[in-house]
Amino acid sequence: MSDSPIDELPDIDALTDADIEAGRLLFAGECSFLAASNSMSNLAPMARDEVAFAGRSNVGKSSLVNALTGRKTLARTSQTPGRTRQLIFFNLADRLDLVDLPGYGYASAPKADIEAWSKLTRKFLSGRQTLQRVMLLVDCRRGIGKADRLIMDLLDDAAVSWALVLTKTDKLKPTEVAKTYSQAQAEAAKHVAAFPHVFLTSSKDGRGIAELRAHLSRLAAPAKSFGDA
Ligand SMILES: Nc1nc2c(ncn2[C@@H]2O[C@H](COP(=O)(O)OP(=O)(O)O)[C@@H](O)[C@H]2O)c(=O)[nH]1
Ligand SMILES: [Mg+2]
Numbered sequence: 382m383s384d385s386p387i388d389e390l391p392d393i394d395a396l397t398d399a400d401i402e403a404g405r406l407l408f409a410g411e412c413s414f415l416a417a418s419n420s421m422s423n424l425a426p427m428a429r430d431e432v433a434f435a436g437r438s439n440v441g442k443s444s445l446v447n448a449l450t451g452r453k454t455l456a457r458t459s460q461t462p463g464r465t466r467q468l469i470f471f472n473l474a475d476r477l478d479l480v481d482l483p484g485y486g487y488a489s490a491p492k493a494d495i496e497a498w499s500k501l502t503r504k505f506l507s508g509r510q511t512l513q514r515v516m517l518l519v520d521c522r523r524g525i526g527k528a529d530r531l532i533m534d535l536l537d538d539a540a541v542s543w544a545l546v547l548t549k550t551d552k553l554k555p556t557e558v559a560k561t562y563s564q565a566q567a568e569a570a571k572h573v574a575a576f577p578h579v580f581l582t583s584s585k586d587g588r589g590i591a592e593l594r595a596h597l598s599r600l601a602a603p604a605k606s607f608g609d610a
Contacts, residue, residue, distance in 0.1 A: 396595050404594030407601055410474025412450045418468045421504055425470035427511040431478040432597055435532060436518030438484030441548040441584055445518065446471070446481055448584035449594055468505060477601035486528040507539040513600045514542045514576065521547040521561045525568055537574045544576035545569050546593070551583040
């Protein structure tokens, strides 16, 4: 055993330098705001493949989108839970759309809260052919909670591929992160629609951001080469 259990965690299918570079290139591309939607009638058009970010309010969704794209203010972060009640769409380099989903979990009754959350979001998740994956964010200090489990079931039902991302790893000791990580992995393994790898990130110190970029670049359309019309 090493002193730092984190060093022992498996790589994401052994990412190569080329994968990391592909991720860097994608996220170095232009990223522009497409739409803020509060109903099915004003969603962004299904123009490209999409990756959505879901999780409790305050889990760090907007911060993660900003860290991935290297822009501090692209997605509005907030100290006040529950401010984002819209689906916010961004176009990344004309190769992939990013969707910042409304947060859930700030009401005292998880079930009623998820029902409210899911009216629009559930419709979005089940009818969105361009949606390639939902990144489900969980604060590594809290671990997976009741509301998160309801979302996992909802994603399974919608047959959307999803992956767990543990956020704010800078706030815990490596041993504590490792514990949450094992729990999250065991829980993800019970779900058919879950991607087997659990991502560890910090939008503050940048941990796991390059790996997540590399992973997401695999879902993006190929870069246009200079010769293309
Ligand atoms: N220490 C630390 N704080 C974070 C991290 N990610 C987000 N935060 C803070 O958590 C709060 C909520 O973040 P935000 O991105 O708005 O969460 P959202 O509601 O899920 O979009 C803000 O105060 C962020 O600065 C992180 O990786 N590390
Ligand atoms: Mg937000």
